C-alpha cells in the first residue's frame with residue numbers, strides 16, 4: 205500500500221515517485237527537507253495534549269486532534285500545492301477506511317502564515333482508489349519513467365540525478 209509520501213510524489217512527478225520507491229532516497233540529505241523537518245518540529249512545539257500520533261499499516265499521521273477530529277499537517281513550502289492537498293485527503297481516506305472518526309484536515313503554511321481546511325468529497329472517495337492503483341503501477345515499473353521538465357525540478361532533491369548524471 206502506498207504511503208502518503210508516495211501519493212504526494214505521484215501528484216508531483218512520476219519519476220520522483222519511482223526513484224524514491226527504488227531506494228534513491230536523496231530527500232534525507234536534502235537541505236530543503238531538513239528545513240521542512242525544522243518547521244514541522246518547531247511549529248508543533250506548543251501543541252497540546254489533544255494531539256495524538258496514529259499509525260494505520262504503513263501510514264503514519266503525526267498530528268490527529270482527538271477533540272476536533274481534524275488532522276493537522278505543516279508544510280515548509282511558501283506556496284500551496286495540489287500534492288499537499290492530495291496527501292491530506294489520502295490521510296482522511298485511510299482514517300475513514302479504518303473507521304476512525306475524522307472530519308477533515310488542516311494544512312498549515314508557517315512561511316505564509318496561512319491555514320487551509322481540506323475535506324474529503326464523494327468524488328475524492330471515488331478517485332483515491334484510482335490514485336492508489338496508478339501509484340502502485342508506477343512503483344512497480346521495471347524502468348524509471350522519463351524525465352519531464354517541470355518548474356519544481358530546480359528545488360527537487362533529485363535534480364542532480366536527473367540533470368547532471
Ligand code: SF4
Nearest residue numbers: 217220357360362366
Ligand atoms: S528533478 Fe524533476 S524530473 Fe527529476 S525527479 Fe525531480 S521533479 Fe522529477
